[in-house]
Amino acid sequence: MHLLAAAATASNENPSGVFGNDPWWLTLAKCAVVFIFLVLTTLLMIWAERRVIGRMQARPGPNRVGPFGVVQGLADGIKLALKEDLVPAIVDKPLYILAPVVAAIPAFLSFAVIPVGPVVSIGGHRTPLQITDLPVAVLFILAMASVGVYGIVLAGWSSQSPYPLLGALRSAAQVISYEVAMGLALAGVFLYSGSLSTSQIVGQQAKLWYALPLIPSFIIYLIAMVGETNRAPFDLPEAESELVAGFHTEYASLKFAMFFLAEYVNVTTVSALATTLFLGGWRAPWPLSLIGHGQLNQGWWPVLWWSGKVFVLLFCFIWIRGTLPRLRYDQFMRLGWKVLIPFSLVWILVVAAFRELTNEHKTRIESLAYVGIPIVVVVLIWSFVAEARANRLAREVEAEASLPPRDGGYPIPILSGHAGGGRAPVAVAAATDSTEVLDG
Amino acid sequence: MTDTYESTYVEGDPYGGASPEDEGRVFTVGGGDWEDLVESVDPLESERIVVNMGPQHPSTHGVLRLVLELEGESVMQTRVVIGYLHTGIEKNMEFRNWTQAVTFITRCDYLSPLYNEATYCLGVERLLGIEDQIPERVNVLRVLVLELQRISSHLVWLGTGGMELGALTPMLFSFRERERILKIFEMITGLRMNHAYIRPGGVAQDIPPGAVDAIREFIPEMYRRVDEYEDLLSANPIWIARTQGVGYLDTESCMQLGVTGPLLRASGLAWDLRKEMPVMGYDTYDFDVVTETDADCYARYKVRINEMRESLRIVEQALDRLRPGPVMVADKKIAWPAQLALGSDGLGNSLDHIRTIMGTSMEALIHHFKLVTEGFRVPAGQAYVPLEGPRGELGAHVVSDGGTRPYRVHLRDPGFVNLQATPALTEGGMISDVVASVASIDPVMGGVDR
Numbered sequence: 001m002h003l004l005a006a007a008a009t010a011s012n013e014n015p016s017g018v019f020g021n022d023p024w025w026l027t028l029a030k031c032a033v034v035f036i037f038l039v040l041t042t043l044l045m046i047w048a049e050r051r052v053i054g055r056m057q058a059r060p061g062p063n064r065v066g067p068f069g070v071v072q073g074l075a076d077g078i079k080l081a082l083k084e085d086l087v088p089a090i091v092d093k094p095l096y097i098l099a100p101v102v103a104a105i106p107a108f109l110s111f112a113v114i115p116v117g118p119v120v121s122i123g124g125h126r127t128p129l130q131i132t133d134l135p136v137a138v139l140f141i142l143a144m145a146s147v148g149v150y151g152i153v154l155a156g157w158s159s160q161s162p163y164p165l166l167g168a169l170r171s172a173a174q175v176i177s178y179e180v181a182m183g184l185a186l187a188g189v190f191l192y193s194g195s196l197s198t199s200q201i202v203g204q205q206a207k208l209w210y211a212l213p214l215i216p217s218f219i220i221y222l223i224a225m226v227g228e229t230n231r232a233p234f235d236l237p238e239a240e241s242e243l244v245a246g247f248h249t250e251y252a253s254l255k256f257a258m259f260f261l262a263e264y265v266n267v268t269t270v271s272a273l274a275t276t277l278f279l280g281g282w283r284a285p286w287p288l289s290l291i292g293h294g295q296l297n298q299g300w301w302p303v304l305w306w307s308g309k310v311f312v313l314l315f316c317f318i319w320i321r322g323t324l325p326r327l328r329y330d331q332f333m334r335l336g337w338k339v340l341i342p343f344s345l346v347w348i349l350v351v352a353a354f355r356e357l358t359n360e361h362k363t364r365i366e367s368l369a370y371v372g373i374p375i376v377v378v379v380l381i382w383s384f385v386a387e388a389r390a391n392r393l394a395r396e397v398e399a400e401a402s403l404p405p406r407d408g409g410y411p412i413p414i415l416s417g418h419a420g421g422g423r424a425p426v427a428v429a430a431a432t433d434s435t436e437v438l439d440g
Numbered sequence: 441m442t443d444t445y446e447s448t449y450v451e452g453d454p455y456g457g458a459s460p461e462d463e464g465r466v467f468t469v470g471g472g473d474w475e476d477l478v479e480s481v482d483p484l485e486s487e488r489i490v491v492n493m494g495p496q497h498p499s500t501h502g503v504l505r506l507v508l509e510l511e512g513e514s515v516m517q518t519r520v521v522i523g524y525l526h527t528g529i530e531k532n533m534e535f536r537n538w539t540q541a542v543t544f545i546t547r548c549d550y551l552s553p554l555y556n557e558a559t560y561c562l563g564v565e566r567l568l569g570i571e572d573q574i575p576e577r578v579n580v581l582r583v584l585v586l587e588l589q590r591i592s593s594h595l596v597w598l599g600t601g602g603m604e605l606g607a608l609t610p611m612l613f614s615f616r617e618r619e620r621i622l623k624i625f626e627m628i629t630g631l632r633m634n635h636a637y638i639r640p641g642g643v644a645q646d647i648p649p650g651a652v653d654a655i656r657e658f659i660p661e662m663y664r665r666v667d668e669y670e671d672l673l674s675a676n677p678i679w680i681a682r683t684q685g686v687g688y689l690d691t692e693s694c695m696q697l698g699v700t701g702p703l704l705r706a707s708g709l710a711w712d713l714r715k716e717m718p719v720m721g722y723d724t725y726d727f728d729v730v731t732e733t734d735a736d737c738y739a740r741y742k743v744r745i746n747e748m749r750e751s752l753r754i755v756e757q758a759l760d761r762l763r764p765g766p767v768m769v770a771d772k773k774i775a776w777p778a779q780l781a782l783g784s785d786g787l788g789n790s791l792d793h794i795r796t797i798m799g800t801s802m803e804a805l806i807h808h809f810k811l812v813t814e815g816f817r818v819p820a821g822q823a824y825v826p827l828e829g830p831r832g833e834l835g836a837h838v839v840s841d842g843g844t845r846p847y848r849v850h851l852r853d854p855g856f857v858n859l860q861a862t863p864a865l866t867e868g869g870m871i872s873d874v875v876a877s878v879a880s881i882d883p884v885m886g887g888v889d890r
Contacts, residue, residue, distance in 0.1 A: 053608070053609075056609060057608070057609050057612035057613065058612060058613065058616055059612060162489050162490075162491045162510075163491070165489075166491075166510075166513070166871070169512075170513075232606060232608075233606060233678055235606070242871055242872050242874075242875050243871075244497060244498060321608070322608065322609050323609065323672075324606070324607070324676070324678050325602065325605040325606040325607035325673075325676065325678045325679050325682060326605060326606025326607075326678070326682070326872075327678055327681065327682070328681065328682055328870060328872040328873070329513055329870060329872060330513070330870060331681050331682075410692045410695055410696055411695070412691055412692065412695055412709065413695075413709075413711060413716075415709075415710055415711065415715075415716065
């Protein structure tokens with residue numbers, strides 16, 4: 001109930017009405033700031049990734065260009081831009097050129113609906129720190145992510161080469177599967193907030209961040225967001241050791257740089273979305289939010305909290321990459337379809353039931369009981385079934401092991417008993433008579 | 441487009457055609473469109489794509505080329521193409537004297553150069569009939585460097601194999617430790633790789649002061665590091681998912697394909713030439729042959745990890761056994777009478793030494809000159825002394841016609857033999873499994889192509 005109350009206050013605090021009233025120069029300025037922020041984050045992220053992974057792998061990482069090598073990303077970017085823009089002769093040229101553009105633009109567009117802070121005053125105008133908001137803002141982000149995949153698929157298709165084709169196939173399957181899991185994870189948030197507008201979702205997390213009551217959704221989202229952005233350990237479309245460079249094998253120069261940019265912007269976007277939907281957006285973390293009656297939740301302070309949360313998530317991306325090997329394609333699909341999606345579905349059911357009971361003015365204990373008891377029963381039954389199955393499998397394995405060993409008729413050498421740790425050296429081939437070699 | 445093939449096969453006639461079983465189905469094409477023919481034989485033909493994995497590919501261990509026929513992500517057929525790193529080492533050795541040949545054979549399998557040298561030198565020593573005269577210190581030093589080499593080779597396998605499955609960190613960790621071993625090698629032999637350290641009759645030079653301490657310092661750290669690799673990978677669910685049940689090859693298949701080394705031991709057979717055909721006093725060291733029974737990539741990983749520990753045990757024992765003594769046979773017809781000592785410019789023999797030798801013993805100088813330029817003669821015959829290399833049975837078949845140069849040296853490289861198991865390991869799996877399986881074979885193309 002207090003959630004509903006919080007929702008009411010939140011919508012008063014940050015109503016959708018504040019959007020669309022900005023003068024043109026302010027909107028333009030916001031767009032420019034978001035664009036610059038994303039490009040800078042990409043440069044910083046490339047540097048941070050190499051430095052952090054370097055530290056994890058007991059090596060320094062780039063430290064030559066600028067202080068601590070921080071300008072390395074820029075230097076690499078300039079180098080990429082100055083490289084020869086090679087277009088292989090047999091590619092499908094229009095699509096080949098279009099693909100990196102299709103990949104990069106939606107990555108930037110999604111950021112338009114990410115709330116970076118509350119309403120502030122800029123040049124006499126009171127305006128939220130967000131380019132715009134939509135009643136279906138989160139759907140807009142999902143849609144943009146899906147459009148971005150076209151870039152990857154088209155790149156693989158138009159390159160007319162086996163590795164990019166395989167990379168594109170993987171990418172298509174991967175994004176479709178993980179978008180389902182991701183959408184289901186987000187549905188939990190929608191059920192709680194009753195809104196798809198990002199600013200309202202942030203507004204309703206004043207009391208409690210959704211990451212806590214919706215922790216399964218949060219975890220599913222975190223896994224799906226790594227899958228969605230093709231990052232290790234789910235970087236199958238560009239798996240270096242299998243597909244050379246995957247979908248962008250045939251790309252060079254600025255076109256390659258655009259794929260690179262798109263990947264990192266996507267990483268930032270999904271992190272920002274996780275922050276918005278699960279980590280309270282721009283709101284100050286718990287002990288800080290108590291200081292001075294929420295003083296730290298007003299003005300420009302929230303930009304700091306927001307970026308802090310996003311950068312922590314970005315760090316996790318790097319951390320995961322430094323730790324985990326890559327999954328195989330079928331295992332990855334199995335994880336998506338057989339684990340994440342069924343689990344999300346059950347979880348959504350639970351959340352929906354809980355919300356419905358709360359709406360019927362049951363107390364929280366009652367709601368928990370109504371939802372919890374069936375879950376416990378189901379889990380118990382399932383564990384019995386699983387145990388019986390495991391026993392059966394164990395019996396089968398045992399039965400198989402008791403069968404006599406397969407006699408393939410191929411000789412296997414008899415080992416010398418080397419427990420004693422010593423026997424005379426065996427003469428494998430003694431020097432033979434000289435005539436044998438010369439005459440033979 | 442029908443089977444109008446008439447076999448010329450005759451039972452027992454070696455010059456007759458191949459038997460129908462050997463040849464498979466044979467088609468005689470009498471005109472028509474090739475595509476139609478292919479379509480009629482295999483309707484799915486056009487669905488398959490042929491991918492050339494290598495010789496330039498991030499995970500083919502240098503220049504291995506795999507021609508994969510894929511149906512989607514599944515591998516229908518694997519063909520291995522080798523020869524991109526052929527350097528004519530074996531042939532070149534026939535034009536160098538017996539000692540010089542060491543500098544060639546060391547460059548075959550570049551991750552286990554000392555093994556190449558050792559098996560060749562043991563063969564030459566057997567032909568010379570001086571196996572019993574090899575000083576004890578030589579045997580201990582050889583075992584010492586060989587076991588360190590095994591660790592460094594397994595470290596490269598761990599690093600590259602991990603990287604091929606997307607685990608980047610183990611690669612840098614293992615190369616960090618390998619660097620320590622290479623530093624030790626540089627101390628002992630003067631070179632990080634391709635040492636030409638083991639020579640017929642002994643080793644090139646004695647172990648320098650400080651090297652023993654460096655190794656003693658390294659051993660406990662290496663034990664710790666091996667635990668660290670296991671912490672990173674052994675229980676990692678993704679690592680297990682990528683390696684367990686992948687690339688299965690049981691003992692019988694290993695025997696049929698001549699596969700030796702960690703692949704064979706991972707299938708359950710404790711076949712280790714250090715125990716089965718011990719040379720250099722391996723039978724007097726206390727160590728276990730590591731085996732696993734699952735015969736998959738994970739089992740091979742476990743075998744190699746544990747072999748590093750066993751090798752460390754052997755290194756420890758070898759250090760304890762190191763007693764002062766000569767590092768070359770006493771036979772002056774084989775060992776150079778003059779010991780190499782560096783001059784003030786860092787090159788050549790010291791002037792003092794040359795002064796002494798020229799002033800006191802002109803005979804020795806002439807002898808030295810003959811031995812260095814012409815080399816010693818090896819009695820005619822052939823010998824094969826295999827060693828348990830990091831990848832399996834590594835042996836040099838050395839043939840002499842009684843001259844100062846090898847008549848023929850053939851290297852039985854385990855990488856070459858084990859590589860023929862690739863189709864057995866990969867066909868029917870997925871393209872990602874190809875990478876895991878080939879990594880588990882651990883082929884070194886320098887040795888495969890020679």
